[in-house]
Structure formats: C-alpha cells, structure tokens
Amino acid sequence: MKRAIAIAASGGELWGALKEDEQVVELRATRGGSASRVGEIWLARIVGLRPELPAALVDIGLARPALLSAEDVAPKSRFKILREGETVVIEIAKDARADKAAGVTMRLSRSLAPPANGKPPQRLDEPAPAVAALIAPWLDPAPDAIAVDDRAIYADLRNWLRARHPALVAGLVAANEALYESSGIADAVEQALASRLALPGGGFLLVEPTALGVAVDVDSGTARSAVAVNLEAARAVARQIRLRNLSGPMIVGFVGMKGKGERARVLATLAKALARHVPDCQVLGWTRLGHVELVRKRKAPSLAESIAAARH
Numbered sequence: 001m002k003r004a005i006a007i008a009a010s011g012g013e014l015w016g017a018l019k020e021d022e023q024v025v026e027l028r029a030t031r032g033g034s035a036s037r038v039g040e041i042w043l044a045r046i047v048g049l050r051p052e053l054p055a056a057l058v059d060i061g062l063a064r065p066a067l068l069s070a071e072d073v074a075p076k077s078r079f080k081i082l083r084e085g086e087t088v089v090i091e092i093a094k095d096a097r098a099d100k101a102a103g104v105t106m107r108l109s110r111s112l113a114p115p116a117n118g119k120p121p122q123r124l125d126e127p128a129p130a131v132a133a134l135i136a137p138w139l140d141p142a143p144d145a146i147a148v149d150d151r152a153i154y155a156d157l158r159n160w161l162r163a164r165h166p167a168l169v170a171g172l173v174a175a176n177e178a179l180y181e182s183s184g185i186a187d188a189v190e191q192a193l194a195s196r197l198a199l200p201g202g203g204f205l206l207v208e209p210t211a212l213g214v215a216v217d218v219d220s221g222t223a224r225s226a227v228a229v230n231l232e233a234a235r236a237v238a239r240q241i242r243l244r245n246l247s248g249p250m251i252v253g254f255v256g257m258k259g260k261g262e263r264a265r266v267l268a269t270l271a272k273a274l275a276r277h278v279p280d281c282q283v284l285g286w287t288r289l290g291h292v293e294l295v296r297k298r299k300a301p302s303l304a305e306s307i308a309a310a311r312h
Contacts, residue, residue, distance in 0.1 A: 001021055003018070003020055003141070003143045004018075004145045006185065007134070007146070007148040007149070010178070013029055014029065014131060014134060014153070016135045017185045022184075023184075024185065024188035025239070025243060026243060027192060028303075031309075036133045036134070036136075037095055038133070039091065039109065041090070041108060042089070042091075044060045044066070044121050045085065045120040046087075049083075054070040055067050058104060060090070060121045061121040066102040067103050067104065068104050089124065090104040091105055097301065128160055128164075129156040132156075143168070146171055147174075148173070149174075192243050192304075195207055199221075201228055202224075204218075205217070205218060207244070209304070212249065216237055216240075216251070216253065220255045226258075227266070233255075235269065235270075238270065241277065243303070244303045244304065245301070245303050249295050250296070253290075254266060282295050
C-alpha cells in the first residue's frame, strides 16, 4: 500500500491529507498558530492532586491546568509520591478543548533534559512550524512521498525534516499546482462534512453528531438487498469514522435483516474494516433494538471541529 501526504495552502487555511493508494483517508486543518500542540515537551509544575481520578493537575502555561493521569506517570509507582509544587517533564498528548483540559504524559517520545535552572512552566523543545504539527501523526510508518504546494511552507517543512526526520527529506517535493483541488482534498472535505453520503450500490448513510454521541443510519435507498447495502455501509462507516475523526459513543442503525447469520456477517465486516482504519474503535455489539454500538476514545477534535476552529 502506497502512503502519501499532500499539504495544501488554501484560503488562509493549511490542509494536510493522508492518502493510501491515491485515496484520501485522513484530513487535518489549521489556520495560523492554531495547530495541535501534541508532542510539545514542557518542564511543568504540579498544582493539584486528584487521587479519586487518579490524576495530577500540572501547569503548562495554559488557562486551565493539564491533566496527568496516573497511567501516564513514569514509572507508574511514582504517582503515589507526587507532591504539589514538584516539577515534572511532560509531553502534551491531547489538545485542550472548550470543555476539557489538555492531557499530558511523562512517557516522552524523545529524550530532553530539563535546564539546570529551569523555572516551570517552560517549553523544552524547539517550537515546530505549524505544518510539522499538522502531519506529525502520519510520519510513522514513513510515507512514500510528501507534496507541498506553498514554497514558504515547503522550506519550513524541509528544515524541520532535516533536523527531526532526515530520511523523509528525499521524498519531499514542491508541487507546481494547487493541491487542494488536484489531490482530492476538496472532494474529501465535502464528503466528510456532508450529513448524507451516497453508497455505490444505491443506499446511503446519514451521519449525525449529537450531544450524546454520533448516530449513523443506513438507508437502503434503491438497493435491492438489505444484506448487500449493510455490508457496503459497514465498510463505509469505518472509512468515515477515520476521515471525520469521529470518537466517543457511536450507534449504527443498519437496515433490518433476516436471521442471526446475516447480522453476524455484517458485524464481522464492520469489525474487519474498523481494524484496518480505526483499530482503537471498539465494537460493543448489537443492542436489543437492533443497532450496533461502537466506542472510540477521544484523542483529538473531530474534523468538523478542527475546521470550525481554523475558520474562527
């Protein structure tokens, strides 16, 4: 499978697309300095302990203290002896949201020593360009190619790759055309933001994020076979969860079928597709009302939320 990254500057926004065999499978967007802070390493101070969670609150210079879960303390046994006022070196693992604090971990992705006279909060690593934060999650495994359609962004990314991922520099190219349209980003964005998604066999999906979770309804449309449209929908659901970066509780209402064998076949197809596209998404099974329940831990905003933030 060929993996490639396309980076497009369009309308003041910076777009990143991960492509597998020429198909856009993931999208990310940012504007100016609003890129993800995941991966930043900080000298932080513990400002509160929450043994009931269990977790610690750490100051990394944000309006709200970040959350350091006991599971992310290294070593885990150290959590019991943490004290308020103590300094720790952490890495941001989850961005802050309007309703939740940033998540941090002491399990660093790379080694950095704290300064001799450092005063927290203090960032220890060198700030990366916004484009680096945009594509960082897609660099392992290494992509076969990275194309950028903006010369200044290309230069920033080339310098960053030379310092952090020198093996990827050879695959970096400056595109001579606007990638937002030509690389399929525009079409993928339209698809990812649509509430109604047509399926090739005549059916379609209705995707509706709600306060309680994401609801997905499968409509048979002009399809003649319930099983056929459900199998097609099962694969599409997995792709859409990945493309839209959906998380939290999700429920899928498939078209009614006859017998446990058909339901088992659809569930197996869904599980296989999820294992490829979003392996961290759990299938909880059929409900008593005949829906399929899924759950995925939230690690980052959905694509729709990211776009809204970039355009704010």
